[in-house]
Amino acid sequence: MPRPASDAPALQVADLRKSYGDREVLRGLSFDADRGRLTAVLGPNGVGKTTTIECCEGLRRPGGGTVEVLGHAVHRDGFDAALRARVGVMLQDGGLPLAPRAASVLAHVARLHRDPLDPASLLSRLGLTDVARTTVRRLSGGQRQRLALAAALVGRPELVFLDEPSAGLDVRARLAVWDLLRELRADGVSLVLTTHLMAEAEELADHVVVIDAGRVVAEGTPRELVGPDEVRVTVSPDDLSAVSAALDERLGRSWQVHPHRAWVSLVPAGSPDAGSLARVAQVLAEAGHPDAGVTSHRRTLEDAFLELTGHSFEGADR
Numbered sequence: 001m002p003r004p005a006s007d008a009p010a011l012q013v014a015d016l017r018k019s020y021g022d023r024e025v026l027r028g029l030s031f032d033a034d035r036g037r038l039t040a041v042l043g044p045n046g047v048g049k050t051t052t053i054e055c056c057e058g059l060r061r062p063g064g065g066t067v068e069v070l071g072h073a074v075h076r077d078g079f080d081a082a083l084r085a086r087v088g089v090m091l092q093d094g095g096l097p098l099a100p101r102a103a104s105v106l107a108h109v110a111r112l113h114r115d116p117l118d119p120a121s122l123l124s125r126l127g128l129t130d131v132a133r134t135t136v137r138r139l140s141g142g143q144r145q146r147l148a149l150a151a152a153l154v155g156r157p158e159l160v161f162l163d164e165p166s167a168g169l170d171v172r173a174r175l176a177v178w179d180l181l182r183e184l185r186a187d188g189v190s191l192v193l194t195t196h197l198m199a200e201a202e203e204l205a206d207h208v209v210v211i212d213a214g215r216v217v218a219e220g221t222p223r224e225l226v227g228p229d230e231v232r233v234t235v236s237p238d239d240l241s242a243v244s245a246a247l248d249e250r251l252g253r254s255w256q257v258h259p260h261r262a263w264v265s266l267v268p269a270g271s272p273d274a275g276s277l278a279r280v281a282q283v284l285a286e287a288g289h290p291d292a293g294v295t296s297h298r299r300t301l302e303d304a305f306l307e308l309t310g311h312s313f314e315g316a317d318r
């Protein structure tokens, strides 16, 4: 039996497909975003994050699959005014008119909503009070970015889509934006953002969806995706297979041993500690590799991504 719209996840994406000409960008992408949670869609430049989120916002028509926003099938029922009032959208290029002053743009958007936030407070919160009377054209890239965020939030949306919300922001502005997003989540707002910044996903997200080559390649909490910390043995590529085999043989079954390009990652049962480092150093000495470097390594989402896809987040557009 279908669930009532009020019980549905904030967003359900099922088997989403999109091609530009004969280039297939999305190849059956599926994920859900829960209500009251921050879901980060993470992937390298050019992988299709904006395409995905704009399909969810009703701004691009997919070639196949379905998108449900707050229980409404976007491409069957349309993104009508009632739904639009419940959803905030921050586009990557801002999408703002250039001629009016910043405060006028926000006041105009606020007037479209029944119970808006106070535009002046929102401008102040985002560090824009000093440029409130500046035309959008004359705002810096980071100021426009924050104005676009304010415009997405002023209507008190239940669900907010944010396309790379901290792109181009300096550290202070980025932290202010992160604080605001954390507060919205604490107030029960559902947030779906795209990012290629691992730190952003690790800091903010309850749920991370990693996309690559048009599909979801992994999803989970940041902690689940990152996995346990590890011991790293740095070796020359020539010695990699010999060192890896020696470690595998001598450490025993309670250790996982994974060779990479120029290092071997070792995950003991439980978290690595000083005893784990000493044990690995001893095994290496016994196996005739006393000079291999042994360090403990705090894993990041980038490590997880490299293992999942074999290329780096900061990789070039493909």
Ligand SMILES: Nc1ncnc2c1ncn2[C@@H]1O[C@H](COP(=O)(O)OP(=O)(O)OP(=O)(O)O)[C@@H](O)[C@H]1O
Residues within 6 Å of the ligand: 020, 025, 043, 044, 045, 046, 047, 048, 049, 050, 051, 052, 196, 318
């Ligand atoms: N309207 C379009 N016509 C043709 N190709 C497009 C169009 N929009 C996007 N693309 C291509 O589709 C691919 C995915 O683009 P998209 O903007 O969705 O990626 P992205 O992951 O958001 O990238 P970034 O992180 O750089 O913003 C890119 O190769 C892009 O050049």
